[in-house]
Structures are given as structure tokens and as C-alpha cells.
Amino acid sequence: MPRSFLVKKYFAKQKPNYSELECQNDTSLDRYPVAELSSGDTSVATCFSGGLVWDLSVLPTLYLPTQTEASSTSGPLDLSSPSSLSRSLIRSPSPEPVHTYAPRQRMKCTGVIAHTSPPEEEEERGAPVTANRPAFLCKHCPKEYTSLGALKMHIRSHTLPCVCTTCGKAFSRPWLLRGHIRTHTGERPFSCTHCNRAFADRSNLRAHLQTHAEVKKYQCGVCSRTFSRMSLLQKHSSSGCCSATA
DNA sequence: CTGGGGAAGGGGCCC
DNA sequence: AGGGCCCCTTCCCCA
Numbered sequence: 057m058p059r060s061f062l063v064k065k066y067f068a069k070q071k072p073n074y075s076e077l078e079c080q081n082d083t084s085l086d087r088y089p090v091a092e093l094s095s096g097d098t099s100v101a102t103c104f105s106g107g108l109v110w111d112l113s114v115l116p117t118l119y120l121p122t123q124t125e126a127s128s129t130s131g132p133l134d135l136s137s138p139s140s141l142s143r144s145l146i147r148s149p150s151p152e153p154v155h156t157y158a159p160r161q162r163m164k165c166t167g168v169i170a171h172t173s174p175p176e177e178e179e180e181r182g183a184p185v186t187a188n189r190p191a192f193l194c195k196h197c198p199k200e201y202t203s204l205g206a207l208k209m210h211i212r213s214h215t216l217p218c219v220c221t222t223c224g225k226a227f228s229r230p231w232l233l234r235g236h237i238r239t240h241t242g243e244r245p246f247s248c249t250h251c252n253r254a255f256a257d258r259s260n261l262r263a264h265l266q267t268h269a270e271v272k273k274y275q276c277g278v279c280s281r282t283f284s285r286m287s288l289l290q291k292h293s294s295s296g297c298c299s300a301t302a
Numbered sequence: 303c304t305g306g307g308g309a310a311g312g313g314g315c316c317c
Numbered sequence: 318a319g320g321g322c323c324c325c326t327t328c329c330c331c332a
Contacts, residue, residue, distance in 0.1 A: 205318065206313075213311070231321070232310070239309070253307095259324070260308065267306065287327070288305065 192207035193200045196214055201207040216226035218233035222240050227233040235257065238244070244254035246261040250268045255261040266272050266284035274289040275282045283289040 201313095208319085209313080228311075229320090235310080255307080257307095257309075259326085262324090264307075284306075286325095291304080 192202070192204050194207060194210055194214070199210055201210060212228040216228055218227040218230050219225070220227070220233060220236055220240075222237070225236060227236060238256040244256045246255045246258050247253070248255070248261060248264055248268070250265070253264065255264060263285060269284070272282035272284045274284065274286050276289060276292055281292065283292060
């Protein structure tokens with residue numbers, strides 16, 4: 057579903073501008089210099105994600121530096137270096153990067169009441185958030201947040217206040233609902249410049265663009281085969297060629 | 303079985 | 318503080 061259907065001023069942000077995917081041709085595909093990585097790290101399945109190197113060997117568990125990473129963790133972040141890129145994948149400031157790769161849970165329950173606790177209580181409970189920050193706990197799931205806003209955002213995933221008037225399906229956020237509505241209207245504002253195929257979701261377009269790339273951004277570290285999606289690489293890694301990994 | 307598309311969820315950042 | 322938007326990721330289904 058289009059999470060970015062409200063296309064507006066992406067150019068005003070400093071984030072990666074994926075609107076280029078829609079207005080440029082091959083340039084967007086040049087962002088994934090997988091070949092540079094192909095033979096470097098043969099012990100793990102690695103892949104690029106928009107300039108980041110993903111080490112699939114750690115996906116199911118904890119993030120641990122690979123050999124090449126461990127040897128360079130003290131230096132400044134060099135975006136041209138695969139090992140540094142790999143480090144850069146830890147984009148979350150969370151002290152528990154394990155959550156970065158935890159399978160997402162689709163929570164489908166209702167009637168949740170937000171529950172927060174003062175810092176003192178968290179310390180008594182040994183809350184793993186941080187020593188100096190309060191934890192805002194969701195009463196109906198084990199999640200906890202360091203800000204009330206984040207908790208409220210999360211609570212919406214329980215209450216699902218945004219309801220589709222067409223089919224009655226409920227969503228946590230308005231833009232999720234709007235994206236869902238597109239499944240009813242058939243609107244597809246994101247077009248592929250290579251094949252004119254259109255998508256309702258920018259992320260899906262982005263994934264689609266990978267299918268046009270000669271060298272896809274998710275690469276097996278063992279056989280150097282590349283995949284358009286991480287899920288495909290994971291399948292590949294877990295069943296077949298890369299049995300030695302992950 | 304594999305690759306790809308559709309749909310959806312969530313956290314983070316910015317306004 | 319809340320909403321909007323972005324990106325990433327995952328699951329499901331189909332060719």
C-alpha cells in the first residue's frame with residue numbers, strides 16, 4: 057500500500073530521494089554497486105540496500121560484526137567501504153539492535169489502554185530501555201517506548217482507529233487507510249520508467265525496479281548471486297547454495 | 303520452486 | 318504533541 061501516496065516535497069528533505077526512481081532511468085539502478093562486494097566477504101550472505109550492506113548471517117539473531125567489520129569498527133564511517141556500510145546498517149539508535157531484525161509482528165487486537173510508568177518504576181523493574189529515560193509501556197503487548205508519542209503511535213496499532221468505509225477494514229494510521237483505499241480505487245501513481253508498469257506503493261515500485269537491474273542489490277556472499285528482494289536472498293541462503301551461512 | 307507483485311505494519315524524522 | 322511522510326520490512330499469493 058502506498059505509504060507515500062501523499063507525494064509532496066520529497067525534494068525538501070535530506071533523506072534519500074527515491075522520487076528519482078520515477079523520474080530517472082538507469083541512474084537509479086547505479087546505486088547498487090553489488091559487484092564491488094561480490095568477492096569480498098565469502099562467509100556470509102551480504103547485500104546492498106540503497107547503499108547499505110546487509111549482513112544476512114545475523115538476521116535471525118543479533119547483529120554481530122563480521123571479520124571485516126570488526127577490523128574497521130574504530131574508524132570513521134566510510135560510505136564507500138562495504139564494511140563501513142555494513143556498520144551503517146545499524147540505523148536505529150536503540151541499544152538493542154536485535155530488534156532491528158526481529159520479525160515484524162502484526163498485532164491485531166483491540167481494546168488496549170496505554171500504560172505508562174514513571175522512571176522510578178522502570179528502574180525497579182529493571183526496564184531495559186535506558187537508565188535515565190522513562191519507559192512507556194503498552195499494556196497489551198510487551199513493547200515499551202522512550203517517548204509517549206511513540207507509545208501513542210504504537211497504541212494505534214491496537215485500536216486501529218482508521219476504518220475503511222468501503223470494506224470496514226481498520227488501520228492504525230490515516231495514510232495506511234488511504235493506501236488501502238487505493239486497492240478499491242485502483243489508483244497507481246507510481247510508474248516504472250522502464251516498463252510503464254504502475255504501482256500504488258512507492259516501496260513496491262522500488263522493489264520492482266530491482267527486477268530491471270542487471271545486478272540486484274541483495275547479494276549472496278557465497279555464490280555472488282543477486283536478488284531483487286531480501287526475502288529471496290533469505291530463501292536462497294536458507295535452502296541451498298548458502299547452507300554454510302546464516 | 304523461484305521470482306515478482308500486492309498489501310500491510312511499524313519506527314523515525316520533519317513540520 | 319500530533320500528523321504527515323519516508324523508508325524498510327514482511328507476509329501472502331500468483332505466474
